[in-house]
Amino acid sequence: QVQLVESGGGLVQAGDSLRLSCVASGRTFSSLHMAWFRQAPGREAEFLAGISATGGSTYHADSVKGRFTISRDNAKNILYLQMNSLKTEDTAVYYCAADATEWGKARSTYDYWGQGTQVTVSS
Helix, strand or coil: CCEEEEECCEEEECCCCEEEEEEEECCCHHHCEEEEEEECCCCCCEEEEEECCCCCCEEECCCCECCEEEEEECCCCEEEEEECCCCHHHCEEEEEEEECCCCCCCHHHCCEECCCEEEEEEC
């Protein structure tokens, strides 16, 4: 079983930056493909970015490309999401997700999820 714990969320102003972290345990981190999603109230969960197990491949959704960057440190078992130039519409609960066999944009791809961390961006 894989446990994922996100942190780093908070209340910031538009234009600020935040870095989210997701610590993984229960399985060799370097064997897990990882991703970040977010969900705003009343909206469907939205894929933001994914990264392969080795970190050699990444994919960012168009909605955040150029502002958000996914990365990982396999030596520390940590996944990151660097978020710059935050906008009020980035307000949501942010989740990290993991899967041992594949990665992609669909929620159904991922077997393991964290509890989420709230990001609130004020104007």
